[in-house]
Amino acid sequence: MEKKLVVCPYCASGCKISFTVENNKIIKAEGANGFTNQGELCLKGYYGWEFLNDTRLLTPRLTQPMVRYRKGDPFTTVSWDEAIRFASSKLMDIKEKHGPDSIFISGCARGPGNEANYVTQKFARAVIGTNNVDCCARVCHGPSVTALEKTLGSGAMSNSIVEIEDTKCLLIFGYNAADSHPIVARRILKAKQKGAKIIVCDPRVIESSRIADIHLQMKNGSNMALVNAFINTLIEENLYNREFVENYSEGFEKMRELVSKYTPENTAEITGLDPKMVREAVRMYAAAPSATILWGMGVTQWGQGVETCMGLSNIAVITGNLARPNVGVGPVRGQNNVQGSCDMGATPGQFPGYQSVEDPEIRAKFEKAWGVKSLPAKKGIPITEVGHNVEEGKLKAVYIFGEDPLQTEPDLSSVREAYEKLELVIVQDIFMTKTAMQADVIFPATSWGEHEGVYSAADRGFQYFEKAIEPKGNVKPDWEIHSLMATAMGYPMKYKNTKEIWDEMRELCPLYYGATYEKMAGLGYVPWPCLTLDDPGDQWMYKGNRFATPSGKAQLIASDWRPPLDQVDDDFPLILSTVREVGHYSCRSMTGNCSALQTLADEPGYVQMNTTDAQELGIKDEQLVWVESRRGKVISRAKVSERTNRGAVYMTYQWWIGACNELTIEHLDPYSKTPEYKYSAVRLHKIEDQ
Numbered sequence: 001m002e003k004k005l006v007v008c009p010y011c012a013s014g015c016k017i018s019f020t021v022e023n024n025k026i027i028k029a030e031g032a033n034g035f036t037n038q039g040e041l042c043l044k045g046y047y048g049w050e051f052l053n054d055t056r057l058l059t060p061r062l063t064q065p066m067v068r069y070r071k072g073d074p075f076t077t078v079s080w081d082e083a084i085r086f087a088s089s090k091l092m093d094i095k096e097k098h099g100p101d102s103i104f105i106s107g108c109a110r111g112p113g114n115e116a117n118y119v120t121q122k123f124a125r126a127v128i129g130t131n132n133v134d135c136c137a138r139v140c141h142g143p144s145v146t147a148l149e150k151t152l153g154s155g156a157m158s159n160s161i162v163e164i165e166d167t168k169c170l171l172i173f174g175y176n177a178a179d180s181h182p183i184v185a186r187r188i189l190k191a192k193q194k195g196a197k198i199i200v201c202d203p204r205v206i207e208s209s210r211i212a213d214i215h216l217q218m219k220n221g222s223n224m225a226l227v228n229a230f231i232n233t234l235i236e237e238n239l240y241n242r243e244f245v246e247n248y249s250e251g252f253e254k255m256r257e258l259v260s261k262y263t264p265e266n267t268a269e270i271t272g273l274d275p276k277m278v279r280e281a282v283r284m285y286a287a288a289p290s291a292t293i294l295w296g297m298g299v300t301q302w303g304q305g306v307e308t309c310m311g312l313s314n315i316a317v318i319t320g321n322l323a324r325p326n327v328g329v330g331p332v333r334g335q336n337n338v339q340g341s342c343d344m345g346a347t348p349g350q351f352p353g354y355q356s357v358e359d360p361e362i363r364a365k366f367e368k369a370w371g372v373k374s375l376p377a378k379k380g381i382p383i384t385e386v387g388h389n390v391e392e393g394k395l396k397a398v399y400i401f402g403e404d405p406l407q408t409e410p411d412l413s414s415v416r417e418a419y420e421k422l423e424l425v426i427v428q429d430i431f432m433t434k435t436a437m438q439a440d441v442i443f444p445a446t447s448w449g450e451h452e453g454v455y456s457a458a459d460r461g462f463q464y465f466e467k468a469i470e471p472k473g474n475v476k477p478d479w480e481i482h483s484l485m486a487t488a489m490g491y492p493m494k495y496k497n498t499k500e501i502w503d504e505m506r507e508l509c510p511l512y513y514g515a516t517y518e519k520m521a522g523l524g525y526v527p528w529p530c531l532t533l534d535d536p537g538d539q540w541m542y543k544g545n546r547f548a549t550p551s552g553k554a555q556l557i558a559s560d561w562r563p564p565l566d567q568v569d570d571d572f573p574l575i576l577s578t579v580r581e582v583g584h585y586s587c588r589s590m591t592g593n594c595s596a597l598q599t600l601a602d603e604p605g606y607v608q609m610n611t612t613d614a615q616e617l618g619i620k621d622e623q624l625v626w627v628e629s630r631r632g633k634v635i636s637r638a639k640v641s642e643r644t645n646r647g648a649v650y651m652t653y654q655w656w657i658g659a660c661n662e663l664t665i666e667h668l669d670p671y672s673k674t675p676e677y678k679y680s681a682v683r684l685h686k687i688e689d690q
């Protein structure tokens, strides 16, 4: 028996797991004493590894390369040489005929790790010659990255997860930690036990609201109005930190003018909240000696996600709750390595280390290091605009790496139609996902547990994870597959291991230069910025109140509230919002193949609804129902309770039967291109009615 130390791949809390391994099988998982989890795990950490031992569970693991020689043909199992030959020659033909920007490459925010994402974006930029590379950050915390880069200079949590328990006030906005990040939820609980005040802004009764001092149970779609009312009250009641504003920020007067009409009283109709309660919450936040704002996809997955994140940043800035321990802004990233895939430049506008593709000096640095004459200067397209670009005839091929857009993108029928028109779909994954089923080429990859590398936790902490077992089947690590493709396309890529990739990346990224494998060994945790070899990394950012913006000052940027795009009416009277399920992760390809997790929730998923709404529709708890929007119709099972607010229903997005993204609207945030998953008009019927 031996012990192997890995990082849990099921959320960006970054918990360290100690596996006991015998005869190439994992026997058990225990919480290791990692920086964030300190020996604790949630049930996904304890039970989310079963598929690593058995490749024949519900959905078979992909264990052989496969090719579909003609559209409509069945898959043929082929050798790696043949799969690489077929895929690379097809890609080269498409590049030759339609140009490099006719190809889109995805990064992967899940199990592969940072090294694989570094190689992916290098493959896109240096080999294909396009910035059309993106990852699922686009559909979750893209707005947080865009907003915080603009306001504070760095698109990430300002402070670490462990500091949450020592803050004196938590403002939790559109974030259900108990379902999304159970170990973060433990920190919230500990903060409460240590006397912190807790304010929750959420339309539903969630676990955090049960321990909250104030629960602002706002109407769906009112985020920006409530944030503006918060800022308005801070200013008009003189509760802000004048000295911090004057010395360390810019844009106060313009922001003050814009929010002047958003008093709690004026916004009550939009938010549905008692103005007195809003004022009480603002005073509670302002009175705390240290305060932290946590937010999740209840803030970001809106057509106005970026502006709302900038508003939350404004609240932290004008109260001086930044640039010291136990305060700050906390967009808690969802997928385990979504911070990392952004850190590694798997985004259309930035090289690794958040260096702009539009900057000629930065491009020259990467051109020299990568040995290419020129790199593309124009920003690429985001993953959420793949469909439109296919429809417009601009995009001909996609190479999807560890993502499942045919399950996770909004308005799935239009995404399916677009994928059917593509000349080439390459999928690199560990399971036969819905996207893989529509592929022309399948590259079977190793899973977490079967390879090593580095993940970035939500709080910017780099952590190394070991390979625990030898993979089963004819599979390869993701970075090796991309390297084989690059070599076949005339750009030799011959990395020996992940360390070699990591060291190449560090040399090109001043922000991460000091984060060596040696520093991350064992239980090591190295947050960026980590500029030198003797720098331990910054657990909290903006030391000396110096922000990472061009002027060094925090930017205060306010925006008017806009209503959601889809509107409820007599035909579609309920609001559908997508949410998370504690037992399952992302598109469920991994957790759905672990029996302990599968017993917690199985298909069809639930549609959560309010008791009174259910009574009016004659729907009983657990009854099968149709849920229908202007875009599609799915079967689900009603979960009726008082925890859901009236007029809204909530579904998780991972089910094949009852896939709620058949119903969601595409409406994208204009800046981050993130879809408005949180507001689609729907109607419900009992199955017997049909």
Ligand code: SF4
Binding pocket: 008, 009, 010, 011, 012, 013, 014, 015, 037, 040, 041, 042, 043, 044, 045, 046, 181, 182, 183, 184
């Ligand atoms: Fe894994 Fe997240 Fe649970 Fe930690 S909180 S064990 S990282 S799923």
